[in-house]
Amino acid sequence: LRTVVQKGLLAGELPIVTTNPSWLEEQAKKKMNRAGFEYILGGAGESSTMDANRLAFRQWKIVPRVLKPTTPRDLSVTLFGHKYDVPVLMAPVGVNSLFHKDKEIGVAQACAALNVPFTMSTVAQTTIEDIAAAVPDSPKWFQLYWPSDEETTASLLKRAKDNGFTALVVTLDTWTLAWRPHDLDSANLPFLLGEGCANGFADPVVRRKFAEMSDGGTPEDNIVQASVYWIGEAFPGSSHSWGDIKILKKYWDGPIILKGILSVEDAELAAEHGVDGIIVSNHGGRQLDGAVATLDVLPEIVDAVGSRVTVMMDSGIRTGADIVKALALGAKAVLVGRPVVYGLGINGKEGAEAVLAGLLADLDLTMGFAGAKRVADLKRSLLRRVKYPG
Numbered sequence: 212l213r214t215v216v217q218k219g220l221l222a223g224e225l226p227i228v229t230t231n232p233s234w235l236e237e238q239a240k241k242k243m244n245r246a247g248f249e250y251i252l253g254g255a256g257e258s259s260t261m262d263a264n265r266l267a268f269r270q271w272k273i274v275p276r277v278l279k280p281t282t283p284r285d286l287s288v289t290l291f292g293h294k295y296d297v298p299v300l301m302a303p304v305g306v307n308s309l310f311h312k313d314k315e316i317g318v319a320q321a322c323a324a325l326n327v328p329f330t331m332s333t334v335a336q337t338t339i340e341d342i343a344a345a346v347p348d349s350p351k352w353f354q355l356y357w358p359s360d361e362e363t364t365a366s367l368l369k370r371a372k373d374n375g376f377t378a379l380v381v382t383l384d385t386w387t388l389a390w391r392p393h394d395l396d397s398a399n400l401p402f403l404l405g406e407g408c409a410n411g412f413a414d415p416v417v418r419r420k421f422a423e424m425s426d427g428g429t430p431e432d433n434i435v436q437a438s439v440y441w442i443g444e445a446f447p448g449s450s451h452s453w454g455d456i457k458i459l460k461k462y463w464d465g466p467i468i469l470k471g472i473l474s475v476e477d478a479e480l481a482a483e484h485g486v487d488g489i490i491v492s493n494h495g496g497r498q499l500d501g502a503v504a505t506l507d508v509l510p511e512i513v514d515a516v517g518s519r520v521t522v523m524m525d526s527g528i529r530t531g532a533d534i535v536k537a538l539a540l541g542a543k544a545v546l547v548g549r550p551v552v553y554g555l556g557i558n559g560k561e562g563a564e565a566v567l568a569g570l571l572a573d574l575d576l577t578m579g580f581a582g583a584k585r586v587a588d589l590k591r592s593l594l595r596r597v598k599y600p601g
């Protein structure tokens with residue numbers, strides 16, 4: 212908080228802050244190329260789920276307490292036996308070379324500087340090995356887009372494990388890419404194909420299989436063809452079912468977290484199949500347009516399975532108050548996507564770090580105003596549901 216105030220108010224430099232998401236968006240639009248900006252911005256369909264994610268937060272208000280000592284504040288949480296300094300994680304976000312030359316390494320370093328766990332995407336344009344080398348001692352989770360091919364799955368998981376990634380996030384809402392008008396209208400798909408995907412291309416099984424189907428070619432020989440092959444591996448259609456969770460367990464002995472759960476029924480199935488955590492997520496409104504806002508289903512999911520699995524959430528987190536509301540409704544932690552990647556697009560690693568620092572400072576202050584000294588003090592009784600017309 213002190214840094215934000217010193218830079219902003221005292222030094223006259225406008226700091227990057229997340230309390231005004233539209234400012235971040237405006238700056239990103241000015242500074243980034245169109246393809247990159249629109250790829251971040253884009254919701255699926257008419258963005259109705261993206262809008263609902265924000266509206267849902269506005270329907271909850273905090274009832275603050277006063278004359279309660281709230282310092283020193285403790286923002287730490289324990290997830291899967293690890294203590295983390297803050298209840299906020301970086302959401303997995305792929306293809307970062309579209310946004311800035313610092314790519315995923317910049318975001319990973321920004322997270323490391325603030326002790327925020329970094330979740331690396333399967334479709335990162337930096338390899339698992341390079342991320343591990345850049346931030347060897349920082350908390351790292353790996354997100355899997357689940358290939359239908361077991362050998363490719365095993366290879367990705369082995370690389371993640373060998374390189375110090377401690378938890379596995381399996382994204383289930385993106386077995387194919389959704390109808391995203393921004394992407395279809397802008398020039399980013401050809402760009403994506405042309406840039407390739409370093410993490411996929413570095414995988415020994417992916418390389419071998421690509422060589423088998425292309426008469427001995429390497430991904431570097433034909434980046435567009437290799438990208439099409441890799442995208443087909445990462446987004447294989449709806450080829451998995453609940454019974455396949457055992458395949459993941461065969462190759463991953465750490466915590467397994469399913470991302471993209473929105474229904475109580477699926478949360479129950481996740482618990483029955485022995486996963487460790489779930490992320491209540493609609494992919495930031497980028498997949499099923501018309502899907503329910505995550506905050507609207509979080510309480511019922513927490514009530515149903517919260518004692519058996521660790522429930523986290525994302526989609527629409529923009530401010531400290533949003534995080535307070537999600538935690539008070541029972542999430543054990545939240546993940547944040549777009550704001551940080553707008554920061555990356557605006558000013559590389561520094562920009563990503565400034566956004567995260569602002570968000571954490573805002574969270575710290577909001578907890579204090581709410582009368583909470585530690586995360587466990589954030590209870591449902593702190594909130595009121597309100598309904599404003601329009």
Ligand code: FNR
Nearest residue numbers: 251302303304305332382494495526527547548549
């Ligand atoms: C994503 N998201 C995502 N999720 C995932 O599991 N793997 C991925 O590679 C990506 N890639 C990705 C790219 C971009 C540009 C965005 C904005 C999002 C979804 C992400 O993890 C998260 O669920 C949402 O971003 C959360 O919503 P907010 O915070 O962006 O509103």
